[in-house]
Amino acid sequence: MWCFRLSHLHGRLQNLLSRGVTCSAFQQPNFKSLFPLAIRWHHTASKSLNCAWQQHEDHFELQYANTVMRFDYVWLRDHCRSASCYNSKTHQRSLDTASVDLCIKPKTIRLDETTLFFTWPDGHVTKYDLDWLVKNSYEGQKQKVIQPRILWNAEIYQQAQVPSVDFQSFLETNDGLKNFLQNFLLYGIAFVENVPPTQEHTEKLAERISLIRETIYGRMWYFTSDFSRGDTAYTKLALDRHTDTAYFQEPCGIQVFHCLKHEGTGGRTLLVDGFYAADQVLQKAPEEFELLTKVPLRHEYIENVGECHNHMIGVGPVLNTYPWNKELYLIRYNNYDRAVINTVPYDVVHRWYTAHRTLTVELRRPENEFWVKLKPGRVLFIDNWRVLHGRESFTGYRQLCGCYLTRDDVLNTARLLGLQA
């Protein structure tokens, strides 16, 4: 787990805060008595600042940094960063939002240099830096992706020649870890090489970037084809591409695989970028993509083998997108574990099957398949919210170990290393 010294974080914060616009604007003359505020544009005297604002009846409009932004007055009051409304040490809101009048309007608004001042009916003053508003407004935010990614098929991935990271540098240097995480975030898969082939060393790797997500399969799992659990993974059979734990309300974020032993043939691992396939669907049949984001499905795991009794259910659409920018963040695709569909009427079901077929065709294109043979020493991390995995059938004795990671904690580590995640 990661801990950063406070001064470290504080330095980062200072950096963020001091990055304001340096050119200055002159204070607005107050024509309040001459014109009704609602229809008048206020322009800054300085051309270089290029800022204009307008006080409407029910919202505040701001043009700045090539962005037109509209702010609700309750929002402007709610996000006040004054000492009595916001604790900048804990980064937590102190203001009780429920105490804000839903019809609140500022008594006066003025711009001084690059700071807007809102004075509220009770005399409280809220200050906003123009750059802060651009960064935090809906209009400013919706132009940004949450997670930059490189979508890939086999050729794109192979041509990119993404370097693996060495065990030592992953464990001992921040640069090694950062390179690894950057590649993982971009491609949804990443490898670490020269790992001693034991469960303990695999666990050490996992703990370097995250908390291990303990599940019904245990914390670190260690499995072979002994059918010790009621699932096809514990056999020698081939497994078609899928994401794991689709039957959890929150599917596991990351999967770690380390093949400790294989004396036999076959058993290669298949990897397919689910977001690349989904993007093909979006381009070829947008209404089918849309349907896959809308229809919720159940996935289910029912196990009664030996001492293991489990019944897990997870509900959600195949494709999950952020509603404000339509960015894909999670694919839930497991045809083995998909439960009875009884949540949608017959005609929608038929359109859903058509859309699901279109996606499946994309996922199964041979050119989208990246095959690797896992071997002792080479640990694979898979973004289980994005990249599907499968395996070829095999013969002989094969031993795999690994674990799931909590996604929040992997992203936490990435952000602390300065990556966008």
Ligand SMILES: C[N+](C)(C)CCCC[C@H](N)C(=O)O
């Ligand atoms: C063996 N291991 C613990 C990795 C996974 C077993 C889970 C397999 C299940 N069908 C799923 O896809 O979620």
Ligand SMILES: O=C(O)CCC(=O)C(=O)O
């Ligand atoms: O045996 C393998 O290579 C992978 C099996 C699988 O899909 C899993 O354990 O989740």
Ligand SMILES: [Fe+2]
């Ligand atoms: Fe799996």
